[in-house]
Amino acid sequence: MTTPPAGLAMVRNRGLEIPEEGATPLPGGMTLYLKAGPDGTSVGDCPFAHYVRIVLNEKGLEYDLKPSTQETKPQWLIDYYDGSMPALRHRKECYVESDVIAQYLDFFFQEPPLSDKKRFVAKAQEVTDGLFPSIAKYLKHTPDGDEEDEALKLSLMDALSRLEDHLGDESDGERTGPYFVGNGSTFTLVDASLAPKLYHMQTGLKEFKGNAIDVAAVFPQLRGYMDSVFARQSFVDSIYPEETVVWGWSNARS
Ligand SMILES: N[C@@H](CCC(=O)N[C@@H](CS)C(=O)NCC(=O)O)C(=O)O
Structure with a gap:
């Protein structure tokens, strides 16, 4: 991974200023x-x-x-x-x-690696594709509960069913952990990306939509997944209050 390009040595030899980390960035x-x-x-x-x-x-x-x-x-x-x-x-x-x-x-910064086999990552990404746009469209929509709101809710539920099916799918091997990619044993970038979006969804559903989607009842695997990623230390250490989430979406709704 870290073999510097040949050209870099020539530059170094000429004594020109180069970033101190050279080809490999340092923390x-x-x-x-x-x-x-x-x-x-x-x-x-x-x-x-x-x-x-x-x-x-x-x-x-x-x-x-x-x-x-x-x-x-x-x-x-x-x-x-x-x-x-x-x-x-x-x-x-x-x-x-x-x-x-x-x-x-x-x-x-390879430790710990936040990836899995390419094939598994690609599959997981495909499943989550379009999720955030459907969360955003539904949360932004006013008035809550009108016909269009119902259609946006159904479209979000469609996106959530894909997540639910994926979390229950063991065709690539038995699940050995709660995470999203492959057999769920490793926390990956997909989880790091997904967790904050689900946090917005949970907060927005409660605040604006009267919990119109009962995630625990309709999507139990997803609920379990959310509990696991929301409890992850890296998530907890970087969270912001629900009121901030509500403030952001309230601006988008006005
Ligand atoms: N595609 C971008 C989206 C980033 C984005 O939408 N950022 C918004 C907030 S969620 C932002 O920072 N807005 C304030 C600004 O741009 O000044 C990414 O993945 O980084």
Whole structure:
């Protein structure tokens, strides 16, 4: 993995300045810029930023947090990265898009690995495809309970049934753990990505939809899965209050 490209040695030989980590980034010097909460300085309600924080926590990497608003995000982030957040600044480099940041961290900071066989990961990703858009469309919709609301609820339930079926599917081998990929034995990036989105769903269903989907009754495997990932230390250590989630969706609903 870490053989530096041949060109790099030539640059080094010429005595030009190169980043101290060379081809292999080292821990330290990480800052995560992410959406701020209602007061403009606390951690906001972004499930994508939460995903990145879970990965950083799983890897035991230290990082500074910079909750930012349109007014407080750094000018370089606006100029060179369209102001996109979450953004992970790692010394002289910056990465945006939660999936890209997560892959970067998992590739260069391998312990513990947050992946599984490619085939299993691809299958799990296919199952979760479209989940967050259906959560978002349903939670955003007002008035709650009208005909369109019902249709959006059914579409979310469809997405949840795919998760439920997957969690009960043992065609690739008996399940040996609660997680989403393969036989469920390993916590992977898929779980790190999924857990924050399910946290938003749970909070939004309760706050805005009178718990119109009874997850425990209709999707028992999924309920068990949610309990497991919500209890994971990396998730607990990076959670923000339900009120912040409600604040975020309330803005989207107005
Ligand atoms: N596709 C992006 C989505 C990121 C995103 O939607 N971020 C929103 C909050 S959830 C945000 O930070 N908004 C505030 C801003 O951009 O200033 C990713 O995966 O990183």
